Amino acid sequence: MIEAIDVNKEYRRAGAIIRALADVNLTIKSGEFVIVQGPTGCGKSTLLNVLSGLDLPDSGRIIFDGENIARATEDRLSKIRRQKIGFVFQDFNLVPTLTAVENVMALLWPTVLREKEIENRAIAALRDVHLLERKDHYPVQLSGGEKQRNGLARAIVHRPRVILADEPTGNLDPESEKQVMDLLKQINKDMETTIIVVTHRASLNSYADKVVQMEKGAIIKIQ
Amino acid sequence: MVLREKKQFTVFCLMYTVLIFWTSFSIELIIESGGLGMASASFFIALGVGIFLSLLYAWIIVRRNSKIIATLKCIGWTNGDINSLVSGFILFTTILGFILVIEVLFHYAAIVGYLEAAAAALNGSTYDIAELPLVSLLPVVVTFIIFLSFQIIAILLANRKILKVRPIIALKRVGE
Numbered sequence: 394m395i396e397a398i399d400v401n402k403e404y405r406r407a408g409a410i411i412r413a414l415a416d417v418n419l420t421i422k423s424g425e426f427v428i429v430q431g432p433t434g435c436g437k438s439t440l441l442n443v444l445s446g447l448d449l450p451d452s453g454r455i456i457f458d459g460e461n462i463a464r465a466t467e468d469r470l471s472k473i474r475r476q477k478i479g480f481v482f483q484d485f486n487l488v489p490t491l492t493a494v495e496n497v498m499a500l501l502w503p504t505v506l507r508e509k510e511i512e513n514r515a516i517a518a519l520r521d522v523h524l525l526e527r528k529d530h531y532p533v534q535l536s537g538g539e540k541q542r543n544g545l546a547r548a549i550v551h552r553p554r555v556i557l558a559d560e561p562t563g564n565l566d567p568e569s570e571k572q573v574m575d576l577l578k579q580i581n582k583d584m585e586t587t588i589i590v591v592t593h594r595a596s597l598n599s600y601a602d603k604v605v606q607m608e609k610g611a612i613i614k615i616q
Numbered sequence: 617m618v619l620r621e622k623k624q625f626t627v628f629c630l631m632y633t634v635l636i637f638w639t640s641f642s643i644e645l646i647i648e649s650g651g652l653g654m655a656s657a658s659f660f661i662a663l664g665v666g667i668f669l670s671l672l673y674a675w676i677i678v679r680r681n682s683k684i685i686a687t688l689k690c691i692g693w694t695n696g697d698i699n700s701l702v703s704g705f706i707l708f709t710t711i712l713g714f715i716l717v718i719e720v721l722f723h724y725a726a727i728v729g730y731l732e733a734a735a736a737a738l739n740g741s742t743y744d745i746a747e748l749p750l751v752s753l754l755p756v757v758v759t760f761i762i763f764l765s766f767q768i769i770a771i772l773l774a775n776r777k778i779l780k781v782r783p784i785i786a787l788k789r790v791g792e
Contacts, residue, residue, distance in 0.1 A: 441787075447783045447784045447787070467694075471692050471693065474691065482687070482787060486786055488687075503694070547691065
């Protein structure tokens with residue numbers, strides 16, 4: 394359902410040109426759990442950004458559900474993200490002035506759904522990630538693992554086709570990391586959601602159906 | 617959401633309240649004095665401060681919340697959705713400032729009127745309640761229209777800044 398075809402991306406940094414992605418070709422099937430792994434600076438986050446439409450490749454195509462999103466307008470990309478993509482961030486990215494349930498509801502606020510329906514869906518999502526008892530708490534009152542589960546609830550509330558997670562356990566202790574990864578695996582299994590996790594930790598490979606190894610902007614191995 | 621940004625909201629709401637009162641009072645003085653001298657100077661200074669404050673508030677809202685705006689873009693909010701949110705922030709704060717001014721004027725007029733009427737009754741005379749103290753309604757309405765136009769300019773500035781917020785700043789540094 395997601396395909397990167399001959400994708401290249403370069404950045405300028407301090408006058409130097411950095412080749413973040415070099416002729417990347419990758420196919421991810423619907424329902425797969427994929428881990429993109431590699432050392433810092435290998436291009437894995439850039440790959441995630443172009444797969445999601447957050448950044449545009451310099452050349453190549455990104456086919457998402459049959460549509461080339463590399464040439465889509467910003468409004469079209471927003472619509473795709475709202476309907477089909479869920480994001481889990483390394484730094485959680487919760488709105489500090491909203492409660493846990495409101496942070497989940499925030500994804501659905503711009504839609505035509507009624508407030509009560511949005512709240513019901515948010516509560517269901519929090520229940521799925523075992524965070525319902527903290528729904529009225531603010532992010533500052535949550536632990537790291539709880540914040541990430543809150544982020545995960547926000548990522549699944551609209552039942553997306555794919556969840557993209559950029560180092561989702563980067564700021565968590567081992568126990569919380571296991572909780573979050575177990576939840577992602579469960580979501581993958583129960584909802585048949587495609588999961589793409591970017592990480593530098595090889596210890597998480599056992600969760601994946603496919604591990605994509607990257608180095609210096611290129612895919613060196615898929616296993 | 618705007619009410620939960622307590623510090624920022626309280627500070628700007630109070631500043632708007634003072635500024636709206638100052639502008640209204642200046643217009644009242646202009647009407648009474650025929651438009652010359654200190655009243656006009658006061659009015660134009662108030663206008664200058666008003667437009668500056670409006671632009672500053674819009675700039676602060678977008679700048680301080682740029683990561684949140686980027687996150688909202690990541691999860692599917694369009695620029696239009698975010699513009700509506702920020703416009704609401706700006707207008708709500710201004711309108712509340714107006715309501716506060718009107719409340720203060722009403723209470724002031726009521727207290728003064730009540731006390732003057734009581735004093736007149738003690739003296740055996742009558743009190744003319746048609747003479748409203750401090751600021752009449754027309755200057756307040758004119759000030760409201762002026763400040764609304766300032767907010768429209770501020771909202772346009774905020775919209776431009778929102779367009780420049782890239783969603784990927786919500787993620788960790790790219791190039792890795």
